Amino acid sequence: MPNPLALSTCPSLGLPHQRTAHPVPSRYRGKWARNRGLVCVALVGLFLLTGCARTLTAEHAAPTRAIDCNYLPDVNADPGIVAGFDWTGEKHQYGEPVTLYVCVSSQGGGSVMVTPVPSGVTVTPTKRLLEPTGSGVEPFTVVVARGAAGKLWMRQLDQEGHGVADIGGPVVVAEADGWHFAPSH
Secondary structure, eight states, X not given: OOOTTXXXXXXXXXXOOTTTOOBOOGGGHHHHHHHHHHHHHHHHHHHXXXXXXXXXXXXXXXXXXXXXXXXXXXXXXXXXXXXXXXXXXXOBOTTOOEEEEEEEOOTTOOEEEEOSOOTXXXXXXXXXXXXXXXXXXXXXXXXXXXTOOEEEEEEEEOTTSOEEEXXXXXXXXXXXXXXXXXXXX
């Protein structure tokens, strides 16, 4: 015969229940019996919150310096050149404006652009001027039409218009109900 005061909480979560539980010591029986419902609710709430953590995240904060960007591929194995992107891989709706940060060393000024752009993908503005004393983090707005996909590229020019960096960035991946950025390989 099972012990009615045995540790019995949330059997649907795989926790011990009446048939397999060990008896609760007598000094805790009254307190445990009163609080087991609260413990069950708290555990279920904790599991739900941690299971949904990806959908509850705050908006991705802009990096404050180019070196802080999350996608900085090696530029011909030269660690002194900073050129890349900052983006997240979360899913977006088609037609929704999404910020993509281009990250470069801004010393000497010049300009940066996202080009070429795949068909069905719009990036604005077309070009940003770099302030010689700026952070090197330049925001661009990306809008993707249904079914559009392809790789984004960044191109940095010096003040005379000569190429400084030409870096492949994230890939726009189309899905049935939206799109997301993914790393290019």
